[in-house]
Amino acid sequence: MMRCAIYTRKSTEEGLAQEFNSLDAQRESAEAYVLSQRHAGWTVLPERYDDGGYTGANLERPALRRLLANIEAGQIDAILVYKLDRLSRSLLDFARLMSDFEKRGISLVSVTQQFNTTTSLGRLTLNILLSFAEFERSIVIERTRDKMAAARRKGKWVGGIPVLGYDVVGGGGKLVVNQEEARQVRAIIALFLKLQWTTKRRTTQAGRVCGGRPVGKQDLVRLLRNVIYAGKVQYQGQLYAGEHAAIVEERVWRRIQNLLHANKSGVESVPEGAHNRSIVRATAPMESITARAPRITRLLALALKFEGLIHRGVIKDYAELARLGQVSRARVTQIMNLLNLAPEIQAEILSWTCGTTDNPGIPETSVRTLSAEISWARQREHWKQWSHAND
Secondary structure: OEEEEEEEEEOOOOOOOOOOOHHHHHHHHHHHHHHHOHHHOEEEOOOOEEEEOOOOOOOOOHHHHHHHHHHHOOOOOEEEEOOHHHHOOOHHHHHHHHHHHHHHOOEEEEOOOOEEOOOHHHHHHHHHHHHHHHHHHHHHHHHHHHHHHHHHHOOOOOOOOOOOOEEEOOOOOOEEEOHHHHHHHHHHHHHHHHHOOEOOOEEOOOOOEEOOOEOOOHHHHHHHHOHHHHOEEEEOOEEEEOOOOOOOOHHHHHHHHHHHHHOOOHHHHOOOOHHHHHHHHHOOOHHHOOOOOOHHHHHHHHHHHHHHHHHOOOOOOHHHHHHHHOOOHHHHHHHHHHHHOOHHHHHHHHOOOOOOOOOOOOOHHHHHHHHOOOOHHHHHHHHHHHHHHOO
């Protein structure tokens, strides 16, 4: 038996008060189609899924939500609509829905368009539609990348957690000096220049010389290398004058870089072989990371790790990350795009842990979609709605 659910939608409430309205007409056509397939065991489910007065530009519709919930509960085998645009007018949303339907073995039938995924022609049509959806996604990614690149070249702060010494202006988009933290940064740099401490230098029984590096963990090296402190921003290996004020004079920052290079500090002094092994561990697929945190939290943390590796020159580009991490280039891009989120959204995601009330359980796909939104204001609006929906 093929259990069929009929979904209807009308964008405006005009005419819905009539005894026989547009929603009724859509359902009647779908019922007639199911009746024509009675020989194949098709039957109409009694529950109505009618969205009157709801746009098809998004998926925020009560009847559609009930439909999707019942699909997940395994109560439906096929969905019938009068036309495909009744289900969605967004190609991206439609592709997302079809992907979910396909995973659960749900067929979709458009009564007036001869579209039926139970047939080979219907599946061919679906593949064509999904190809266009993939093209649209690529265009969105390219536009986002272009806007980010233009912002970087103008010296703008485009996201991420601000470094020690800077705060993000309310509304985002610009760094301002945090004077108290800036004193700490200057003190650290002055101490580094004055003392130039190194780790103990020793020779192993095999004759290999170890040590002799400047003292400090990776966060210290990251601070000393960070161009933000010199009032700059970096994009694809190029430095641009930033909109924010510098904490350290450029000549001082250059002197630090020369000292770091001369002493082969940080990752450059790791013995041959261990260097690549450490990179592979850092870029391993997320499934191998066992930290007790939601998946999206681990992905964002990994994006920050990747950004640091690229910034320090440990990794050349996304392609090398993908190769070493044994994932696709597209997956690396998805992860790195999370850094486009507004700073406070990133901070909230990074604070989540499994099993706490602070974690609203927002899906990774929703967060990835949000990261493609250029406007931080609109990001915050959507984020607030999602957070309230899970209260």
